[in-house]
Amino acid sequence: MGEERKNGNGAVAVASRAVKKTDKVRLLLADDHSLFRAGLKDLLDGTSHFMIVGEAATGPEALEMVEKKTPDIVLMDIRLPGMDGIACTRQIKKTHPEVTVLVLSMYDDESHVLEAFNAGANGYLSKLLSAQDLVRAIETVHQEGYLIPGNIMTRLMGGIRKLDLSAMEDANGVVTKSELRVLSSLVQGHSNKQIADEIFVSEKTVKNHLNHLFKKLGVKNRTEAVVKAIERGLVSMQ
Numbered sequence: 001m002g003e004e005r006k007n008g009n010g011a012v013a014v015a016s017r018a019v020k021k022t023d024k025v026r027l028l029l030a031d032d033h034s035l036f037r038a039g040l041k042d043l044l045d046g047t048s049h050f051m052i053v054g055e056a057a058t059g060p061e062a063l064e065m066v067e068k069k070t071p072d073i074v075l076m077d078i079r080l081p082g083m084d085g086i087a088c089t090r091q092i093k094k095t096h097p098e099v100t101v102l103v104l105s106m107y108d109d110e111s112h113v114l115e116a117f118n119a120g121a122n123g124y125l126s127k128l129l130s131a132q133d134l135v136r137a138i139e140t141v142h143q144e145g146y147l148i149p150g151n152i153m154t155r156l157m158g159g160i161r162k163l164d165l166s167a168m169e170d171a172n173g174v175v176t177k178s179e180l181r182v183l184s185s186l187v188q189g190h191s192n193k194q195i196a197d198e199i200f201v202s203e204k205t206v207k208n209h210l211n212h213l214f215k216k217l218g219v220k221n222r223t224e225a226v227v228k229a230i231e232r233g234l235v236s237m238q
């Protein structure tokens with residue numbers, strides 16, 4: 001199970017890869033704005049560890065390029081003609097779950113972020129990031145698995161409200177009060193050790209609580225659990 005930590009751009013990274021790749025990271029750029037793609041290509045081609053293997057201007061082109069070029073990461077615009085970035089992400093994750101999808105967007109509202117993560121995106125970043133922060137974010141999501149934007153996490157932390165057991169009645173099993181306390185700390189980005197200290201239990205007990213939560217929420221990792229908590233109204237981003 002991964003531990004969360006913040007990278008240089010304030011995004012929360014969730015470690016989920018046991019082995020880091022040593023070869024160049026193969027990138028596919030999917031964006032309908034040719035100037036934006038050209039800028040990304042110039043930026044990323046100028047690094048020693050990225051390689052652009054393809055470009056796509058529409059959703060169908062993105063799916064075709066994934067099949068032909070087998071990228072490690074797809075930088076996916078959320079708005080693509082033919083098939084939007086959310087639908088593309090969902091399809092890519094269905095046919096190629098090993099491919100990392102990092103959504104780039106001008107939007108940072110709750111609905112777009114949730115849409116992206118529910119479709120299977122590994123990360124969601126603003127197109128307004130500086131070049132340095134964008135490169136760092138791509139490196140982090142490749143090495144560690146997931147990214148939640150720092151501003152989104154800030155809103156989550158500021159909007160946490162009292163957890164209500166009744167909100168989880170439709171989950172696969174009754175969520176205990178202890179598990180809800182763990183979930184509350186999880187949303188705030190706390191590590192297993194921090195959670196253990198807060199609720200006065202061992203880290204092993206925290207891991208057990210998390211495993212039970214994942215099963216009841218129908219998720220596979222900490223990031224998905226956070227997203228599911230927002231969906232079910234356990235936390236608010238307002």
